[in-house]
Amino acid sequence: MIRLENVTRVYGQGAGAVTALKDVNLEVAPGSITGVIGVSGAGKSTLIRCVNLLERPTRGRVFVADQELTALNKEALRKARHGIGMIFQHFNLLESRTVRGNIGLPLELIGTPRRDIDQRIDELLELTGLAERANAYPAALSGGQKQRVAIARALASNPKALLCDEATSALDPQTTSAILTLLRDINQRLGLTILLITHEMEVVRTICDQVALISGGALVETAPVGDFFTRPATEEGRLFLNDFLQLAPSNALLQRLSDGGAGNGVPVVRLTFRGQSLSSELMTHLEQRFGLRLHILQARVENIQGRTLGLMIAEFDGDRDIIDDAMAHLHTLDVQTEVLGHVQRHD
Ligand SMILES: Nc1ncnc2c1ncn2[C@@H]1O[C@H](COP(=O)(O)OP(=O)(O)O)[C@@H](O)[C@H]1O
Ligand SMILES: [Mg+2]
Structure with a gap:
């Protein structure tokens, strides 16, 4: 037209x-x-x-x-x-x-x-x-x-x-x-x-x-x-989108991140799910298959023209190799991960 x-x-x-x-x-x-x-x-x-x-x-x-x-x-x-x-x-x-x-x-x-x-x-x-x-x-x-x-x-x-x-x-x-x-x-x-x-x-x-x-x-x-x-x-598209979607760490989380993990800290990871649901099955799978404990701190799900976009910030609690395996598994599912820093392990 x-x-x-x-x-x-x-x-x-x-x-x-x-x-x-x-x-x-x-x-x-x-x-x-x-x-x-x-x-x-x-x-x-x-x-x-x-x-x-x-x-x-x-x-x-x-x-x-x-x-x-x-x-x-x-x-x-x-x-x-x-x-x-x-x-x-x-x-x-x-x-x-x-x-x-x-x-x-x-x-x-x-x-x-x-x-x-x-x-x-x-x-x-x-x-x-x-x-x-x-x-x-x-x-x-x-x-x-x-x-x-x-x-x-x-x-x-x-x-x-x-x-x-x-x-x-x-x-x-x-x-x-x-x-x-x-x-x-x-x-x-x-x-x-x-x-x-x-x-x-x-x-x-x-x-x-x-x-x-x-x-x-x-x-x-x-x-x-x-x-x-x-x-x-x-890249321009990604920058524009990130500005819009920003799931920014809360102030409380920022404080914990700045205190750091003091050596034995656990990573805080921002996960981006594109086009697939942010399902509890996936979380359960990560816990059962890898023995990873996930503490979900913040999450946001958007539906855009029938497509799902999910963002989540979670603590990945587990041994180093478990975390690496879980991350690799997420990448095979096309879930993007970004380590924001480390915090003291939850008790
Ligand atoms: N009538 C004009 N004369 C000279 N420069 C102009 C004129 N209109 C727009 N520009 C310039 O062209 C560029 C694009 O402007 P514009 O189309 O208004 O952008 P936007 O709508 O995205 O803000 C800017 O650098 C602006 O300064
Ligand atoms: Mg204008």
Whole structure:
């Protein structure tokens, strides 16, 4: 539905030139939700603005719904843009217009008859849960309601694709979750293709099918979300994921680790289970087969697009060779282990 081919965008010229996008190739399947994730300054906004040519790529081609936007003249591009909605972090509503007035604006601009506009507004108010606020002005709305208005407005001309630039970054977690649910709902009900950019892994994990990681203007990894969260293919991907998943040792554990094991300490190990369950059977197996005693100190299990990701911090109590054997066994099961330090043996 959306395809970027070798898209490069350079801002400025000469010594001050900034290459915000480098040779980006990205394909977004019809009806899917793709999240572009990256740190601030990575080039996310530039990328999404290149999709509807709010920014024109310096090089490369952009296709939306099998039409090459980069080859269109001004008039044809204006028409093609009706098929692409966009929402922003700061909503960009007209303060002087009511909710109805904001939602109907794009249709007024293309000369849609008033009756049709009013009917469409009613549908969109219903779809976005705003019926009660139809005649309110933006100043009287909450952040979540404002973003709902922006979504309704973006959908007014029945677009095939919706672009979201950090659409939930100005919202609190609860409102974010409600807006993401609305986007998923619209995606499923209308078959709308969504490309969103975000710096939050939680957003990707909640609603995306595909994730693309951008770093320094280059797309470094594109993968189904379940794969990315359980098995990132690149070092950048792993760093991003680790930041998100951090199962950090508690303060009490850090204190014990800094006291150390005084010679006869036992290792404290962080285990990462990818795609398999963090089962009590495995724990029992380690205890029965290897005679290892496990003291589980902290654990966390995440379900991401049907894939399990488990993290656990445990003391491995047993003789040195027993511990080595148990570790080797875990590695054959593709469980990652990391020794955080040593603590005094439990009594
Ligand atoms: N209009 C502009 N003129 C010059 N440099 C820009 C402009 N817009 C963005 N940049 C630069 O391009 C890079 C990518 O910016 P941006 O796409 O906004 O990243 P992100 O959305 O990931 O934070 C940054 O180095 C930024 O400073
Ligand atoms: Mg940005």
